[in-house]
Amino acid sequence: MLPRVTAVADLSTPALVVDTTALARNLDTMSAALPGARLRPHVKAHKCTELAREQARRGHTHFTGATPREILGMARAGLGDDLLLANECVDPVRLRALADCPGRVTVAVDSDATVDAAAANGIDAVLVDVNVFLPRCGCAPDDAPRLAERARGAGLDVRGVMGYEGHAVLVPDRAERAALTAKAMERLARVAEKVGGDIVSAGGTGTYDLNTAATEIQAGSYALMDGDYGKLGLPFTRALAIAATVVHVNDRWSVADCGLKALGMDHGNPAIDDADVLFCSDEHLTFTPHQPARVGDRVLVWPAHIDPTVAYHDRMHLADGPGVGAHVVDMWPVDLRGWDL
């Protein structure tokens, strides 16, 4: 898609801006560490089929999604070689749409209800989702073999197991992160043996090089990064900011037009380089720049959490470098947003 303007400084704001140099470096670094099918990139982090295409170009053609819409969008974009809905779903309309979509779809199951819904609505293949100490989805380890049997009895191909060590991925201390991951994967490996199948799917950006037990890693955030993952000392750099315009300046603070409706706020305030962020309102960000700002200036706002930030925006603008002086070279729709089929 052709961008409307050619300079980051001319974008109507707030606007997502991707530094293509940093993005390419992140994608290449991860591909070197986890080549081909060792990585099953999670599209929930960017919700963008064009970005997924860059991941596929680097050899990762199996993808992870968190919603039926993400899976369907990927299949319709021709990226449906091997799609995993790493989430539980009992909506018959959505499951039927996944079963009928132009791609190979596997869904996670962790209960009788999710197995039965998958089987009743034409799904071919499942992974048994096992709780590995994150208090969220996943069956009890002891229940996994029974669920696998129930699935096979209903005609489903049980391709293996998954288990997300989400409680570990953001732990700052690497040794502690490694220990939590090892404990989680020990449990998952034990279950995998009893369940059967080839796949042990797990992991995230924070454990991509620590989780050696899984056959595939579901990392997503590494591509664009964010404030929280930035604290872990990983070899990935921040690649996505929000361009904002300064709309008010006084001698004590300044205000930019990037607020709560442009930012995922669950991990707290965003950051601005050479400035302190005070607070965000619906359409405003109040901050104190270390150098005086002027009304009309552009600033880059770095979100604390990428995933829910991207989900607020229609598109991301591709820039040929960092900073507001870069040129806009392309525009990618954030086309996997929302929940509609």
Added chain:
Amino acid sequence: MLPRVTAVADLSTPALVVDTTALARNLDTMSAALPGARLRPHVKAHKCTELAREQARRGHTHFTGATPREILGMARAGLGDDLLLANECVDPVRLRALADCPGRVTVAVDSDATVDAAAANGIDAVLVDVNVFLPRCGCAPDDAPRLAERARGAGLDVRGVMGYEGHAVLVPDRAERAALTAKAMERLARVAEKVGGDIVSAGGTGTYDLNTAATEIQAGSYALMDGDYGKLGLPFTRALAIAATVVHVNDRWSVADCGLKALGMDHGNPAIDDADVLFCSDEHLTFTPHQPARVGDRVLVWPAHIDPTVAYHDRMHLADGPGVGAHVVDMWPVDLRGWDL
């Protein structure tokens, strides 16, 4: 717009659900307190022209918006009698679109740059936005007369002043809220005298009956309410929830499909009746229900902050009462989302 299903319990989730009984009561209560032009409803809270139409039917035909898109959307929907952009804008393309739109548009100005941008791009009328102790936009009180003169010199109609006591609207103690409001409005009234014009625009849901100095109140949240405003003892009740489906149950917690991409999180976790919310992930909400849940059950999730919650959703479903047993009677697009013109 016709809803796809007729029962809240049949909606694909997550889905915004409005209790029309509570909404009508909220709208009527506010209209009785602030009839006609005493209220200038703020559409940023709901971003929905159909809801604005309900406010207009009750006699409030002057509206407030926070973005050019909100103002343009209102004008195009035939709700452009008197629209106030209660925000600073220096984007020439957006200002020109406001100047050319089929409605009467007034914009806030608080600096030379915003006055000059308004005048240069065909805007007819402005309010001088005065800082009334919230650290955000608004000029210094002493600077307001000079800005008004500059605006009049550039051919702009200076209709009066605005000043938002946003630091007061959510203060729990009513007496303290009243005192902060009085102090802010004392400053604004003093400036209004020097600036001239008929309008003193201020206020919000939390100060709607305390701010007697303003000629018009910019309240928006009162229509749908949310967790934070719900703590103030106002005569408005919560009218918007998110219907979610339980996708996982075990003997210690349950998980519903309403996460960070369906919820404004700046005010913290949402609530579920008869349950404790533990945490939210991108597409999950982990909670402990007081009564056992089953996979497939529907629950209503009450957001802590309405405005950034609504901004994640394409539409709101209108229900004929509270609870998941209600019927869906209509569907309203959230058509003022985003920032595109």
